[in-house]
């Protein structure tokens with residue numbers, strides 16, 4: 001299904017989650033604790049030196065989101081981006 005919304009590609013990720021703090025109205029500053037699983041291509045030289053040539057994030061989980069202004073995440077809610 002083609003999408004004509006110009007805002008969808010604002011971020012590099014295909015799935016964009018924005019946050020809003022209902023307590024103070026903050027839309028821009030959050031501490032996000034995220035667990036990512038990364039697959040990397042390790043290229044060793046014969047001498048044993050390592051060069052990481054590629055890395056892909058294969059999984060990403062947001063553990064917690066904290067409002068920078070309030071210092072807690074009790075009122076932080078996700079904003080659903082509607083295309």
Ligand SMILES: [Zn+2]
Pocket residue numbers: 021022023024025026067068069070071
């Ligand atoms: Zn806040």
